[in-house]
Amino acid sequence: MPIAEYPSVTPPQVRVVAFMPGASAETVKEVIGNPIEEEVNGVDGMVYMQSRSTNDGRYFLNITFENGVDSDMAMVNVSNRVAVAENMLPFEVRARGIRIRKAAPDDLLAIAFYSKSGSMTELEMNSWVEANFMERIARIPGLATSDLIGATYGMRVWLDMDRMASLGVSTVEVKNAIREQNAVVPAGRIGQGPSRENSALQFNLITEGRLSTAQEFEQIIVRTLVDGTHVYLGDIADLEIGSQFYDAYATYNGGAAALVAMQANPDANALETGAAVKAVLEDISSILPADMEYAIPYDTTQSVEASIRSIVQTLFIAVLLVIAVTYLFLGNVRATLAPVVAIPVSLIGTFAFMQMGGFSINTVTLFGLILAIGIVVDNAILVVENVERILNENPKWDAKQSTIQAMKEVTGPIIASTLVMLAVFIPVAMLPGITGLMFAQFSITICIALVLSAINALTLSPALCAW
Incomplete structure (x- = not known):
């Protein structure tokens, strides 16, 4: 779930x-x-x-x-x-x-890669993270988006407008020349049939496509003049490797950093997704550059873990208190067994229905279970007390006879009390707006536990009493 x-x-x-x-x-x-x-x-x-x-x-x-x-x-x-x-x-x-x-409505994690001594530039860190980290986390189930804040390397072309004007070159020509000559295109084959001469060999023609250095970009032909001379990109522009853009950057502890922000899918398990991201961080820690480290300045999984851990502790305390109070008033272990069994039966069944309904394990549903713990034992206690009373009033009856008589008396009240409780909580699930959406899982969780406790009181509890 x-x-x-x-x-x-x-x-x-x-x-x-x-x-x-x-x-x-x-x-x-x-x-x-x-x-x-x-x-x-x-x-x-x-x-x-x-x-x-x-x-x-x-x-x-x-x-x-x-x-x-x-x-x-x-x-x-x-x-x-x-x-x-x-x-x-x-x-x-x-x-x-x-x-x-x-x-995704909220960020899940933010990871900062930074240089300990400041020897690495922001561009170097961004490029390393883009090549070694972003592709790995893209395959993590449940991760909706991952954004690298900052730019990687790009070729900066600084046009000399005066030189362009003297040669009559427009920016459209420059753009088209870069796009056409900085591309990978198939060059064909030599010896591929059909051919006039039977050739036993075929050769793939490989040409230089994508350019990677400033010197290669300088040799791009922008225009051929009337006298046959070429106007190269290097003649009308200065080129250098820089950043793709300069309007976004990240810092960590006052220094340059590569920051990755991640969001999980709304229906994903936030803890599992966060753990998978941290596992990838552990894997790449061995290949980090010597001067690079990473930190997690923003981690919502910690608050989720703390909140869920606190609620689960409260859940166990509630179970123990209910068992203790039940034993205190019923007075013997065997009589306490029937109400106590109602707790795991109702809780396990509730989780099964929650999963079928697409619910998540969250603070609201767990609060509902905590409240339900004290309620689900009531019907079972009603059965046990009535069986105990009939046994005391009729010493000659065995446990089975007493249980049958007790169920004749309490079946109606158990059903009626369950319906009354359902009438209290069902309307909560029908509240309009955000309030209704927030508390619908709370209400439905309690209602499922109540129905299961009633079924338990009408079936399993009598069987335990008659045993």
């Missing part, structure tokens, strides 16, 4: 993320936002959507759905709508891809 601090009351959300390098917020809104929003608007189960465009070319769209809508199906529906709008988007946006994912 999923383990969380509180029940999930956040309506399902799907996020669409796109990127257009160099575009302003207004341009992003016009060329990316409008086509996508026109198609996504009205998707099944949608309540509203919010979009945000930034001056660094990024576009974010959050679509919020009604509570109860399946989040996986919502993501599929949004993906189908976005696919229709893709043909209307610029090539730069389609080439970089559009990310569609379930939005």
Whole structure:
């Protein structure tokens, strides 16, 4: 079962993320936002959507759905709508891809990679984390998103506008030249049939595709002049390896760092997901650069563990107190056995129904179980006390006869008292809004325990008394 601090009351959300390098917020809104929003608007189960465009070319769209809508199906529906709008988007946006994912309401973990002596730059750390850590955690079940805050290496092209003007070169030509000549394309084969001469050998032609150094980028041909000479990118620009962007960075303890923020799926087990991430950290600790270390400055799993641990301790204390009080008033171990058995039977059965209902183990459901512990023994105590009374009044009767007579007398009251308790807690599950969502699991958990305790009092408890 999923383990969380509180029940999930956040309506399902799907996020669409796109990127257009160099575009302003207004341009992003016009060329990316409008086509996508026109198609996504009205998707099944949608309540509203919010979009945000930034001056660094990024576009974010959050679509919020009604509570109860399946989040996986919502993501599929949004993906189908976005696919229709893709043909209307610029090539730069389609080439970089559009990310569609379930939005997580809260961060799960934040991990900072930092240099102990400061010898590593932010770019070096970001690039190492991107290559060695991000791919590994992407395969962890239950992890919705993982974002590296900061940029990795990129080729910076500083254009000389005066030189470009003298040669009549436009920025569009520069962009097209970089895109066309910095690409991997198939070059073909030599000796592949059919051919005029029978060749026993075939050779794959391999050409240099993706460029990686500033010197290679400088040799990109931007234009060929009338006299046959070439205008190279290095003639009109200065090139250097730098950062993809400079508007986001992370620090840890005052120094540069690579920060990774992670969010878990709403239906995931937060503790298991967090443990899987920490296991990956342990695995890569042996290959960390000599001057790099990591820290976890933000970890929600610790509060979840502490909260669940405290509630579980309270649960065990409640069980012990109920057993002690029951024994104190019934006076013997055998009579105490029947009410005590009702506790594990009701709790185990409740957990089974909680799993079938998609509930999580959280503070609300555990509080409901703590409250139910003192209630589930009442019906069993009623059966035991009535059997004890009949045995005392009729010394010649055996335990079986006394139990049959006792059940004739208390079956109705047990059913009636259970229905009364259900009438108290069921309306709580029907409260509207966030309050109803928060306490629905609390109410239903108690109701399940009550029903199981009544079944136990009408079946197992009499069998124990007659034994």
